[in-house]
Amino acid sequence: MVVYAGQGDPRRSIELLWRRPVAEQRPGPKPGLSVDAIVDAGIAVADEQGMAFSMRAVGERLGRTAMALYTYVPGKNELVDLMYDRTMAELPTSYPLADGWRPAVTRWARDMWELYVRHPWVLQVSQARPVLGPHEFAVIEALAAILVPTGLPGRELRGIVGAVNYFVRGAAQTVAEARAAGGATGEADEEWWYARSAVLMEIEPDLAEKFPALHLLESDREPVDPELPYLENDAVENFRNGLRVLLDGVEAAVRAVAKP
Amino acid sequence: MVVYAGQGDPRRSIELLWRRPVAEQRPGPKPGLSVDAIVDAGIAVADEQGMAFSMRAVGERLGRTAMALYTYVPGKNELVDLMYDRTMAELPTSYPLADGWRPAVTRWARDMWELYVRHPWVLQVSQARPVLGPHEFAVIEALAAILVPTGLPGRELRGIVGAVNYFVRGAAQTVAEARAAGGATGEADEEWWYARSAVLMEIEPDLAEKFPALHLLESDREPVDPELPYLENDAVENFRNGLRVLLDGVEAAVRAVAKP
C-alpha cells in the first residue's frame, strides 16, 4: 500500500504538520489524547507491523477505540504524513563541511539509509508529492546545504540531490524488504533463497548458460560482514560500492565547474 | 501495498513462472480460462486501478467470479509475480554495443523508465527478493551484458547495476506516483501544488529564510517540455541530469580499470 500525501483538506493537513497551536480553553471534556501521542503510537505500531498497520491497533495501544483517533486526525493518510514527518526529525539538520562535501554527503546517505531500515514503512510513503512537513524540508535542506557550496548550477544540483535520494531509498528498500519478508513469514533469508534456487535449478538447469553475464556478475562474492544474513550482506556491499560510483560522478561535475 | 514475492509454495510459484507445461488430456471440464489470460487481465486491471486492484475485478473482466481464478493461480501474491514477470517481457533482451557501453546503458535506463511509467504498479512489487522469473532475469542480463565487457570486477559491477536500477526506479516512481495521485483525485499537479503552497506560505511565510539552500536549489527552473505537467517536468529533468552524473561515475571506474 503506497500512501499518497494528504488527499484531504490541504489546510487541515498542513496546519497539523506545522503544529499550528490549537485554541486553548475550549468547552467540552479535556482531551485525553494528543496528536503527538497518536503519531508516536502510530510509529511504534508501524515499526512492528509495517505500513499495513490498522487504526484499530493504534487506538488500542492508547487504550482507545479506532474512532477516537478521528477527533485528532482526519484519517489514516494524514496520520501517515504526520508519522513520516516526525520520523524525519530523527536526522541531523546539518553536517560538518570541514573535510569537503564528499564525506558529508556520505554521512547524510548513511544516516538516511539507517533511518529507512529502522522505519521501513517510511519507504512506502509516496515520493512523488512531498508531504511538505517541516522535518522533511530540513532533511533535504541538510543535503542541499552540503552541495550548494560546490558552486554547481541549480539544474545540476537537483539532478544530484534526486539521484542520491533515489539511490539511498532503493538500497535501503532492498534490506528493509528482505527483513520484512523474512520477519513476516519467519523465514530466514538463507532458507528462502535455498528453497527457491533449488527448485529453480531443478526446473531450469541451464540457467548459467542462458544468462552468462548475470552469472559473471555473481562472481567473487565475499561476505562483508559474516554476522549479517545473505541478502543483507549483498545490500550493504551494493550500498557502499554504488554510492562510491555515484559520488565519483558528482566529483567529476564539481571538478568541471571548479576549473572550466 | 508492497507485495512480497511468492510466500507460498516455492515449487508451485516457480513452475508457474517458467510455464512448466501442464499435462494435457485431463479429466474434467475443459478449462475456460488460462494462466496467460488471467495474467493479461490482471495487468490490464492493474494499469487502470493500480496495485490495489481486486481479484473480483480481474475475474469480472474475464466473465468469471474471483474464486474461479484460484483454480489457476494460488493467490493474489503469486498472480502479481506472474504479472511482473510478463511485464518485463516488454523490454529488449540485448542492446547494441557499437558505440560503447554508455549509450547502451542510457537506452536500457530509458526503456526501463518508460516501462515503469507504463505500468506503475510494477514499482510496488518488492525488490528485495527477486521474483525469479525468466523475463526478470533477462532484463538484468541485458544490463549486465552491457557492463561486463568493460572489464570491471564483479563487486564493482554489482554496485553499478544496483545503483542504475535504484536510480531508474526512483526517478520513475516520482512521475508514476505524481500521475497516479493526480488521476486518483482527478486533481492536476498544478492545482495540487498551488493549493498546498498557498496554505504553506500563509502559515509559514519565512520558508525561504528557514531553508536557504533548498530555496537556492529551486532556482533557474525551466520547463523541459511545456506540454508536460509541472511535477513531470521536474522528474524528466532530474532523470536526465541524474543519469548523466551517475554514468560519469561509472566512466571514472571504467577508466581506472582500463589504465591502471
Next chain:
DNA sequence: CGAGGTTACTTTACGATGTAAGGAGTCGCA
C-alpha cells in the same frame, strides 16, 4: 448555579477486500 452548546469518545454499521469451504455440474477413462 443551572442551562445550553461544544467536545471526547464509544457503539454500531457499511462496503470493500482476500480467500476458505463446500457444492454443482462436466468430462476422460475404466
Next chain:
DNA sequence: TGCGACTCCTTACATCGTAAAGTAACCTCG
C-alpha cells in the same frame, strides 16, 4: 455406465477504513 478429477459458483468470514449517531464530560454565559 459410473468413478473420480476437474472447473467454477455460492456462501461465508475476518479484517480494513470510516460514516453516523449516541452518551457523557466540561466550559461559558445567563
